[in-house]
Amino acid sequence: xxxxxxxxxxxxxxxxxxxAEATVLRMLLGAQLRxxxxxxxxxxxxxxxxxxxxxxxxxxxxxxxxxxxxxxxxDLLTLYxxxxxxxxxxxxxxxxxxxxxxxxTKYGDLLPGWFESYLGLESAAETIRSFxxxxxxxxxxxxxxxxxxxxxxxxxxxxxxxERRVTLRLLRQELLSRPAPPRVWMIMDEAVLRRxxxxxxxxxxxxxxxxxxxxxxxxxxQVVPFSHGGHAAASGSFSILRFAERDLPDIVYIEQLTSAVxxxxxxxxxxxLEVVHRLSGEALTPAATTRFIExxxxxx
Amino acid sequence: MKGITMSTDEAPxxxxxxxxxEPPAFDTSRANQARVYDYLLGGKDNFxxxxxxxxxxxxVDPELxxxxxxxxxxxxxxxxxxxxxAGIRQFLDIGTGIPTAGNTHQVAQGIAxxxxxxxxxxxPTVLAHARALLTSSQSGATxxxxxxxxxxxxxxxxxxxxxxYTKPVAITLLALLHAVPExxxxxxxxxxxxxxxxxxxxxxxxxxxSDLLDAGQHDxxxxxxxxxxxxxxxxxxxxxxxxxxxxxxxxxxxxxxxEEWRPDPGAVSTGRSTLWGGAGRKR
Numbered sequence: 001x002x003x004x005x006x007x008x009x010x011x012x013x014x015x016x017x018x019x020a021e022a023t024v025l026r027m028l029l030g031a032q033l034r035x036x037x038x039x040x041x042x043x044x045x046x047x048x049x050x051x052x053x054x055x056x057x058x059x060x061x062x063x064x065x066x067x068x069x070x071x072x073x074x075d076l077l078t079l080y081x082x083x084x085x086x087x088x089x090x091x092x093x094x095x096x097x098x099x100x101x102x103x104x105t106k107y108g109d110l111l112p113g114w115f116e117s118y119l120g121l122e123s124a125a126e127t128i129r130s131f132x133x134x135x136x137x138x139x140x141x142x143x144x145x146x147x148x149x150x151x152x153x154x155x156x157x158x159x160x161x162x163e164r165r166v167t168l169r170l171l172r173q174e175l176l177s178r179p180a181p182p183r184v185w186m187i188m189d190e191a192v193l194r195r196x197x198x199x200x201x202x203x204x205x206x207x208x209x210x211x212x213x214x215x216x217x218x219x220x221x222q223v224v225p226f227s228h229g230g231h232a233a234a235s236g237s238f239s240i241l242r243f244a245e246r247d248l249p250d251i252v253y254i255e256q257l258t259s260a261v262x263x264x265x266x267x268x269x270x271x272x273l274e275v276v277h278r279l280s281g282e283a284l285t286p287a288a289t290t291r292f293i294e295x296x297x298x299x300x
Numbered sequence: 301m302k303g304i305t306m307s308t309d310e311a312p313x314x315x316x317x318x319x320x321x322e323p324p325a326f327d328t329s330r331a332n333q334a335r336v337y338d339y340l341l342g343g344k345d346n347f348x349x350x351x352x353x354x355x356x357x358x359x360v361d362p363e364l365x366x367x368x369x370x371x372x373x374x375x376x377x378x379x380x381x382x383x384x385x386a387g388i389r390q391f392l393d394i395g396t397g398i399p400t401a402g403n404t405h406q407v408a409q410g411i412a413x414x415x416x417x418x419x420x421x422x423x424p425t426v427l428a429h430a431r432a433l434l435t436s437s438q439s440g441a442t443x444x445x446x447x448x449x450x451x452x453x454x455x456x457x458x459x460x461x462x463x464x465y466t467k468p469v470a471i472t473l474l475a476l477l478h479a480v481p482e483x484x485x486x487x488x489x490x491x492x493x494x495x496x497x498x499x500x501x502x503x504x505x506x507x508x509x510s511d512l513l514d515a516g517q518h519d520x521x522x523x524x525x526x527x528x529x530x531x532x533x534x535x536x537x538x539x540x541x542x543x544x545x546x547x548x549x550x551x552x553x554x555x556x557x558x559e560e561w562r563p564d565p566g567a568v569s570t571g572r573s574t575l576w577g578g579a580g581r582k583r
Contacts (some may be wrong), residue, residue, distance in 0.1 A: 185432060185433075220432045220433060222432060242344060246342060250344060266348065267348070270328065270347050270348065273345070273347070274326070274328050274347070276428075277326065277345075277424065277425055277428040278326060278424075278428070279428075280428040280429075280431065280432050281326075281424055281427045281428045281431070285431045285432070286431075286432060
C-alpha cells in the first residue's frame with residue numbers, strides 16, 4: 001500500500017503498513033482481555049455494564065474488531081482483578097499502540113462498520129481461505145468488473161460515489177503485492193465464472209486476469225465445477241482468516257446484505273474449517289482449475 | 301493426478317493379507333496423526349479431538365512435542381544430505397502430513413531445482429492442503445497422490461508418471477510405518493517399494509521406538525491411541541526395524557534417535573525423542 005493513503009496527517013506514524021499491525025494488536029489486546037475476563041469468571045454482560053457497553057460490544061472488543069478507550073481498558077482490568085501496576089501498564093501500552101488510524105479511514109462514509117472490520121482483519125491475516133458462490137472475490141476483480149458489480153449494488157448512487165467505491169476496491173488489492181503478502185486460497189463455484197457481470201467482454205478480461213493472479217506464488221485458486229453436483233458448503237460464501245500469532249483464533253466472516261457475521265468461537269470456526277477442507281478436496285486442483293478457467297473464457 | 305475421489309476406482313489391494321485400503325473418513329470427532337502433528341508443530345488445522353488426544357498423550361510422554369519437532373528437523377537434514385551429498389534428484393515422500401515450512405520439495409528443490417518430488421498420503425485433511433499447496437516449482441516438478449501406503453502398486457504406478465525408476469529414488473517413510481500394524485505386512489510394503497527402484501536408491505525411515513519408552517509408558521500410550529486416535533499405532537523396537545533396511549547399507553551413524561542422525565554442527569539437543577531414524581542405500 002503506498003500513496004494517497006490516510007494517516008498522512010499523523011507525521012510520526014508510518015502510513016499503511018501500521019494499520020495491519022494495529023488490527024493484530026487490537027486482536028491480541030482483545031484475546032488478553034477475554035482470557036482475563038474468563039479467568040475472573042465474569043460474564044460479557046457484566047463486563048459490558050462496567051464500561052456502559054453491550055454484551056456484543058464486549059465480544060467485538062475481544063475479537064479486536066473495535067478499539068476501546070484507555071479508560072475503559074483500565075476499568076475492565078480493575079473489574080477483572082488485575083491490580084499489579086506493571087502488568088496493567090503492559091496491557092495499557094498495547095491498547096495505546098493499537099489505536100492507529102486505518103488506511104481506509106477516508107472512505108469511511110462509504111463503508112459500513114462491519115465491513116471496515118473486515119478490511120482490518122483481511123490486511124492483518126496470514127492466510128485468507130474463502131469459498132465464493134456468486135462473485136469474483138474482491139481481491140481479484142478487474143476495475144471494469146468491480147464497476148459493474150458496484151453499479152448493481154448501488155443503483156441510485158451518483159457516478160462519483162461509484163468511482164470512489166471502485167477505487168477503494170482496487171486499493172484493497174495492493175495487499176497482494178505488498179512485501180509479505182498473505183496466502184490467499186480461493187475456492188469458487190463454477191457459477192462465479194459463468195455469470196457475466198458487465199457483459200461478455202468484461203467477463204473475458206476478468207477471467208484472463210484471474211489466470212494471471214493464479215500464477216502468483218501466494219495465490220491458490222480452485223473451482224468446484226457444476227458437474228460435481230452438490231458440495232460440502234450448501235450454505236454460501238464465507239471466508240476464514242488466519243493470523244500468524246499463535247494466540248489468535250481463526251475468524252470466519254460471512255457477509256449478508258446489511259451486515260456481516262464474524263465467528264471466532266472454536267466449535268463454530270472448526271465447523272467451517274472442516275467444510276473448507278472438504279471443499280478443497282472436492283474442487284479441481286489448481287492446475288486443472290487453470291485449464292478450466294481457460295475453457296470458460298473461450299466459451300464466454 | 302486429476303481425479304476428485306479416486307478412491308472408488310479399481311484400486312487393487314496392496315498386500316494380500318487383510319490390508320485395509322479404503323481411505324479414512326474425514327472425521328473430526330477422533331484425533332488423527334496428521335492433525336496431531338500439525339498441532340504440535342504450531343499449526344491451526346486441528347480440531348478439539350486432536351488437541352484432547354495430545355493432552356492425554358502428554359500426560360504419559362511429555363517429550364512428544366520435542367519428538368515431533370525432531371522428526372521434522374530430521375526430514376530437513378536427511379533431504380539436504382540426500383540432495384546435496386548423495387546426488388539424489390527424485391523423492392517419493394509417503395506419509396506427507398499437512399504441509400508446513402520446509403517440506404521435502406522446498407528443501408530439495410532449494411538445493412537442486414530440477415528435483416522431482418512425489419508426495420503420497422491418504423489423509424483427507426492432508427489431501428485438501430497438498431493438492432492446493434504442494435505445487436510445482438518452476439524447473440522441478442511436484443505431484444501429489446491420494447493413496448494409502450498399503451497400496452504400493454497404485455503408488456508406484458502413479459508416481460511412475462513423474463519419477464524415472466531407472467535412476468535412483470529416495471523413498472521417505474517418516475513417522476509412518478508405526479501406523480501400519482503387523483497384519484498389514486509393513487515389511488512386504490517396504491520390500492515392494494524398494495523392488496521398484498534401482499541400486500543407489502535410498503530408503504529413509506523414522507519410526508516410534510517401543511524400546512525408547514518404558515513398558516508402563518508404552519502400555520499407557522497404546523491405551524490413549526486406541527481410545528482417541530483414528531490411526532492404529534504399533535511401536536517397534538530397534539531390532540524389529542532392522543529388517544526394513546535389508547538389502548541396503550545404512551548411512552552413518554546408522555539407526556539412531558532422529559535428533560542424533562547427522563545433527564547440524566554445534567546443535568545441542570534439548571530433549572530425547574522417541575523415534576528411531578535412519579537412511580539406507582540400496583545395494
